[in-house]
Amino acid sequence: MxxxxxxxxxxxxxxxxxxxxxxxxxxxxxxxxxxxxxxxxxxxxxxxxxxxxxxxxxxxxxxxxxxxxxxxxxxxxxxxxxxxxxxxxxxxxxxxxxxxxxxxxxxxxxxxxxxxxxxxxxxxxxxxxxxxxxxxxxxxxxxxxxxxxxxxxxxxxxxxxxxxxxxxxxxxxxxxxxxxxxxxxxxxxxxxxxxxxxxxxxxxxxxxxxxxVDLSVPATDDEGLAPVLEWAVAHLDRPLTVDDLARRAGTSPRTFFRRLQAATGATPLQWLLTQRLARAQSLLESTPLSVERIGELSGLGTGANLRRHFQLHFGVTPTDYRRAFPGGGGALERPA
Incomplete structure (x- = not known):
């Protein structure tokens, strides 16, 4: 050598x-x-x-x-x-x-x-x-x-x-x-x-x-959409649908789909998943909450579903991700 x-x-x-x-x-x-x-x-x-x-x-x-x-x-x-x-x-x-x-x-x-x-x-x-x-x-x-x-x-x-x-x-x-x-x-x-x-x-x-990669809410020139997106980010722990968001925006689901895609480049379901992952990242970085609890608060459901999405989108487990951010306060995840 x-x-x-x-x-x-x-x-x-x-x-x-x-x-x-x-x-x-x-x-x-x-x-x-x-x-x-x-x-x-x-x-x-x-x-x-x-x-x-x-x-x-x-x-x-x-x-x-x-x-x-x-x-x-x-x-x-x-x-x-x-x-x-x-x-x-x-x-x-x-x-x-x-x-x-x-x-x-x-x-x-x-x-x-x-x-x-x-x-x-x-x-x-x-x-x-x-x-x-x-x-x-x-x-x-x-x-x-x-x-x-x-x-x-x-x-x-x-x-x-x-x-x-x-x-x-x-x-x-x-x-x-x-x-x-x-x-x-x-x-x-x-x-x-x-x-x-x-x-x-x-x-x-x-x-x-x-x-x-930064997953924060992208800026949009569509002033009518902004309050709806902000509301959705504040309620990610709820089961949100396109119909829910369209109703809050005062449009049909088809119109809401078209407007959101034009503003962000993503479909409503893609946009929601991105925000749920961003919320999970933030909680892993800054809290000692269990993976199961973070799955609930981010709207991704179970800890198993959160692990699956992290492996698919980031190539790491939630525990490995948390280790890179000392503010996470130690992993409380139960063994997979």
Whole structure:
């Protein structure tokens, strides 16, 4: 087993606070030697897209970095990681540097393992490395990534995607999951598990990023619907039907169906299920109530039905979901 060289691409040497997270994850996992676990450890190279020793202008915000390598540092690396791209590059207001894309393509052609964390997928996609590949990014960026790069098979439900020599992840903690996965691939499960213990994180998290997607009530321009939807959210513990909601809206069930679908993109039953799942998530996050009681309060009925829906929609059990949120106060779920 070999650790090898990891080249990390720093696109702007003025790194905003929010982009520093992903860069910090990479440096923490690969840049701090653990010779008692594996010797040699990884050789980490910080590579600036602005050139060797580049530094951001003073006062430009975030952190100004000096890097020992320019893009030539990607040459010969075993693994190339793009931890983030500037927000303007995600939005399409700014193009990524052509020499960066060339360097990424060259590294991939030379056999480097190509990795992105969160919005770093936009750089790999722009370089053509993700074409025809399954990939992911933070769920808030996936729609934009798919729109700008239709040749990429975007999966917004997973924490990370291992497509062999190309790997992509969702947001900050999912980036840590992927980095530990790389260590597991390179140095074995024992080393990865021991490193996870030192970082005080799970060696492997169940489920995907679908469990973290915001399920709050979408805004609607239909003023007549808003009070009905707010009322429904306040009474999710009741058995609600389309007829009930239509009657409260003063319309026929068919008209209500059409108006709700136009306003939210969902049928009434789909909308109700989404709100019931959101209520169950909130109760699991913030209370120690049993799964059976949460099933009742959210309108999903029994604990068994709640478990079934969580596995289907989020890929985790309610208990596993609750463990990710300390405010849940400890699982009181009876064994399934």
């Amino acid at each position: 070999s650790a090898g060289t990891v080249a990390v691409v720093v696109i702007d040497d003025d790194v905003p606070f929010w982009d520093l997270y992903e860069l910090g994850v990479v440096c923490t996992v690969f840049g701090i030697p653990h010779h008692d676990l594996a010797d040699p450890w990884y050789d980490l190279r910080l590579c600036s897209a602005r050139g060797t020793g580049a530094q951001a202008p003073a006062g430009s915000g975030g952190f100004a970095l000096r890097t020992p390598h320019g893009l030539e540092g990607l040459a010969g690396a075993d693994t190339v990681i793009v931890p983030s791209v500037p927000e303007a590059c995600v939005d399409g207001d700014r193009e990524l540097p052509p020499d960066l894309l060339t360097a990424l393509r060259r590294a991939a052609d030379d056999g480097a393992r190509m990795v992105s964390l969160c919005a770093g997928a936009f750089a790999l996609a722009a370089a053509g490395i993700l074409d025809g590949r399954r990939a992911t990014a933070h769920w808030m960026h996936c729609e934009q990534l798919a729109r700008r790069h239709p040749g990429v098979d975007i999966d917004d439900s997973v924490l990370y995607v291992d497509d062999g020599d190309v790997l992509t992840s969702a947001g900050v903690t999912a980036g840590l999951d992927l980095c530990l996965h790389l260590v597991r691939r390179d140095l074995g499960a024992h080393v990865a598990n021991q490193l996870a213990r030192r970082l005080v994180v799970p060696a492997h998290r169940p489920g995907g990023q679908a469990q973290f």
